[in-house]
Amino acid sequence: MAYPTELLSVVGLWTGWLLMLMIYSYPLYKENVAYRFAEHIFVAIFLAINLVVNFQYLMNTCVTPLLQGNLLMIVPLVLGILIYTMLIPEYRWVSRYPIALLVGAGFGLGMRGVIKPSILDAVVSTITAPSAGTMMNWVNFLYIAVGLLSSILYFLLTYEHIGPLQAPTRLGRLFIMIGLGAYFGNTVLFRFTMLTGRAQFFLQVLKIIPM
Amino acid sequence: MSDQNIFDKLQNIDRRVFYWVLFITLMVPFIYPIGLPVKVVQNTRDLYEGITGDNINPGDIAIMNFGYGVSAWSECAPGFTVCAKALFREGARIVFMGSQYDVELSMNKLMNDAREDFANKVYGVDYVFLGYFTGGESAIAQLATDAWTVYPSDHYVTPDAQIPLMQDFHGWQDVTVVLSSDTGDVGSYFLRQWQGSHGTRLAEIGIAMNGSTDYPYYLAGNYFGLSIGSRGGAELEVLIREPGEATTAMDSINASHLLIVLAVILANVGYLLSRRKA
Numbered sequence: 001m002a003y004p005t006e007l008l009s010v011v012g013l014w015t016g017w018l019l020m021l022m023i024y025s026y027p028l029y030k031e032n033v034a035y036r037f038a039e040h041i042f043v044a045i046f047l048a049i050n051l052v053v054n055f056q057y058l059m060n061t062c063v064t065p066l067l068q069g070n071l072l073m074i075v076p077l078v079l080g081i082l083i084y085t086m087l088i089p090e091y092r093w094v095s096r097y098p099i100a101l102l103v104g105a106g107f108g109l110g111m112r113g114v115i116k117p118s119i120l121d122a123v124v125s126t127i128t129a130p131s132a133g134t135m136m137n138w139v140n141f142l143y144i145a146v147g148l149l150s151s152i153l154y155f156l157l158t159y160e161h162i163g164p165l166q167a168p169t170r171l172g173r174l175f176i177m178i179g180l181g182a183y184f185g186n187t188v189l190f191r192f193t194m195l196t197g198r199a200q201f202f203l204q205v206l207k208i209i210p211m
Numbered sequence: 212m213s214d215q216n217i218f219d220k221l222q223n224i225d226r227r228v229f230y231w232v233l234f235i236t237l238m239v240p241f242i243y244p245i246g247l248p249v250k251v252v253q254n255t256r257d258l259y260e261g262i263t264g265d266n267i268n269p270g271d272i273a274i275m276n277f278g279y280g281v282s283a284w285s286e287c288a289p290g291f292t293v294c295a296k297a298l299f300r301e302g303a304r305i306v307f308m309g310s311q312y313d314v315e316l317s318m319n320k321l322m323n324d325a326r327e328d329f330a331n332k333v334y335g336v337d338y339v340f341l342g343y344f345t346g347g348e349s350a351i352a353q354l355a356t357d358a359w360t361v362y363p364s365d366h367y368v369t370p371d372a373q374i375p376l377m378q379d380f381h382g383w384q385d386v387t388v389v390l391s392s393d394t395g396d397v398g399s400y401f402l403r404q405w406q407g408s409h410g411t412r413l414a415e416i417g418i419a420m421n422g423s424t425d426y427p428y429y430l431a432g433n434y435f436g437l438s439i440g441s442r443g444g445a446e447l448e449v450l451i452r453e454p455g456e457a458t459t460a461m462d463s464i465n466a467s468h469l470l471i472v473l474a475v476i477l478a479n480v481g482y483l484l485s486r487r488k489a
Contacts, residue, residue, distance in 0.1 A: 027227065028231060028234065030227075050312045054343075057344065061360075061361070064363070065363055105349055106347070106349065109348050109349060109352050109403075110348060112352075112408065113402070113408045114403055114407070117403060117428065117431070121428075121433055125427070125431035183420075183423055183424075188471065189420075189467075189468055190418050190419040190420035192464065192467045192471070193286050193419060193460075194282060194283065194286065195233075196237050196285055196441070196460050196463045196467060197284060199237035199238045199463065200241055200285070200456075202238065203238060203242070209241050
């Protein structure tokens with residue numbers, strides 16, 4: 001991507017650069033007026049775009065087909081409007097019906113597809129020993145097998161974790177801590193990658209590195 | 212204060228110093244690249260091979276879902292771009308869609324980053340941009356059974372009936388492969404409603420944060436391939452032999468990770484020493 005030459009694009013680029021600096025002034029310096037200004041702009045623009053995009057989607061998928069004669073589209077439209085009755089205390093109960101429908105449909109759909117990929121395939125994958133591959137595949141297989149069993153044992157709350165249960169449940173706790181640590185580490189590093197993108201943008205706008 | 216050792220001082224250091232060091236550390240490799248090699252791991256190779264060669268035929272329809280917004284461009288966009296290029300070069304037709312309200316910006320970026328590939332393609336015939344959808348898992352399930360009800364028109368409000376590509380796309384049975392790139396849950400919706408329910412070939416171009424949760428699905432064969440974060444994007448750029456954004460950023464990412472590892476080690480050593488002293 002080349003450095004923009006059109007005036008509007010250049011203004012947009014520098015506006016983004018300035019707003020980014022305003023936001024970063026909070027961790028790099030302290031809370032200040034510039035940070036708050038940029039924060040408020042961000043929230044306002046986010047809400048405005050979200051509203052417009054969702055409204056357009058509603059028009060395209062529901063209102064336009066309804067006006068073209070697809071009368072069934074009145075059902076989701078009415079159900080959607082009913083959700084707003086929660087703003088009127090005496091009619092709040094009405095909003096429970098569309099919400100119940102949403103939750104029920106979501107739960108049903110989730111259950112329909114979850115059994116094969118998240119349970120059956122996962123169990124088969126876990127208990128199937130590698131037929132080929134390197135030593136590392138076997139290490140992974142054993143790690144997952146031992147980790148899975150001991151982690152499940154840790155949540156066996158019917159019995160006190162003493163005697164023969166003590167060692168495996170402690171091992172299970174260790175596996176859970178390793179798993180959560182890895183997840184947390186990935187989360188932090190993901191944010192750093194996002195920051196990398198901003199650092200690159202910072203230098204690109206200043207033309208220190210090519211865009 | 213005078214009896215403080217180096218670890219005590221490090222523990223009491225102003226957090227802003229660390230942020231400044233981090234920000235500068237991130238920038239230096241962009242100005243002075245190190246050029247560390249990128250090793251391609253099997254899950255990324257499987258993703259690339261799954262959308263090239265014998266696994267895809269000219270005319271096949273692929274869905275590419277933008278499940279990421281502008282903020283995650285550095286993580287998801289490079290891998291997503293390589294996959295779009297690879298699919299186009301195999302002659303596949305692509306349906307682009309997205310669950311983020313700023314999906315139009317991501318589509319514009321893709322068209323710019325892969326402009327040579329898009330230049331040879333005809334909108335509506337070789338690819339279509341359906342734009343934003345809402346409704347979560349219900350919408351993805353409905354897309355599998357009747358795509359036209361989720362998207363009666365494309366992003367530019369052209370009715371499906373007037374788009375040649377949409378004549379061949381009505382549901383899961385018309386789609387050869389789905390690639391979803393997410394910061395959220397849309398990939399798992401495709402997993403349950405497309406791969407789990409209909410056996411559609413599915414791959415994820417995910418963020419590093421979700422790597423540990425996505426990987427078991429790759430091992431179980433639910434995802435035929437998996438690209439994890441910016442690193443996965445750099446690996447895909449190696450596979451297509453076109454170094455791009457992710458390859459450029461890898462030095463910076465490596466430097467930041469190294470700094471964090473160093474900080475964690477120092478903090479723990481300092482903590483243990485001060486505890487022993489107490």
